[in-house]
Amino acid sequence: MTKLFLRVIATLLLTGTALAIDPIFTPFLNNLAIRGYDPVAYFTKNQAVEGLEKYEYEWMGATWRFSSSEHKDLFVSNPEAYAPQYGGYCAYAVASNSTASIEPEQFSIVDGKLYLNYNRKIQEKWLADQARYISEADNYWPELLKK
Numbered sequence: 001m002t003k004l005f006l007r008v009i010a011t012l013l014l015t016g017t018a019l020a021i022d023p024i025f026t027p028f029l030n031n032l033a034i035r036g037y038d039p040v041a042y043f044t045k046n047q048a049v050e051g052l053e054k055y056e057y058e059w060m061g062a063t064w065r066f067s068s069s070e071h072k073d074l075f076v077s078n079p080e081a082y083a084p085q086y087g088g089y090c091a092y093a094v095a096s097n098s099t100a101s102i103e104p105e106q107f108s109i110v111d112g113k114l115y116l117n118y119n120r121k122i123q124e125k126w127l128a129d130q131a132r133y134i135s136e137a138d139n140y141w142p143e144l145l146k147k
Contacts, residue, residue: 048104
């Protein structure tokens with residue numbers, strides 16, 4: 001694995017190819033959106049619920065998992081309504097013109113939109129001034145993807 005990683009980095013450096021930010025955040029070792037958590041459950045249960053492998057759906061280059069077939073069907077019928085803002089990257093980081101991973105348990109729903117955060121400490125900062133951070137993040141996204 002290390003040799004492959006070094007080979008990819010060397011190729012990128014030699015060819016001058018930039019690493020663009022993916023439109024949907026997924027961890028380095030897999031392709032799971034929201035680290036495998038059910039995006040619909042945030043809205044229907046107001047909590048982070050792990051999805052199941054048997055309820056998967058491919059959308060925007062990522063694998064989305066759901067806790068039930070009903071949740072999967074809701075997402076498939078209107079993914080934009082349930083997908084997290086800013087591709088599932090930490091909303092606080094995007095407000096700073098950057099990206100960061102997330103902890104699925106650190107979330108908020110504002111005006112019917114799902115926002116995820118890096119950790120509990122960042123979540124506290126985010127909650128203190130959500131409106132300002134959303135405005136700032138909206139200004140940076142999706143141009144941030146091109147960096």
